[in-house]
Amino acid sequence: MNTQTLNVKRKFERRRKWFLILQLLSFTVFLLLFVVDPGDSLLPGVSSSLILSIILGVLLLNPILSLLIWRCPSCGHLLGRSCNLKHCRHCGVRLEE
DSSP: OOHHHHHHHHHHHHHHHHHHHHHHHHHHHHHHHHHOOTTSOSSTTSOHHHHHHHHHHHHHHHHHHHHHHSBOTTTOOBOOSOSOOSBOTTTOOBOOO
């Protein structure tokens, strides 16, 4: 395996890790929407409206960050919705063993 192929695979693994972390964070924040009561505060001194604003901000940033992160490290095209990709559908570069 040449160094360019190893470099693409390393970049893909790093991007997949960050993509999965982003999805897990967004899912956790989404669940918080059902826990936060607009009338109560979870943290002393912090209003629930501020907490809800932060939650909504994270949820709105998710698609934008996903579009920036989840791209082929070789050609830069979007990789789609699946996390278990063997190759890029656009350029055909192998992303996994």
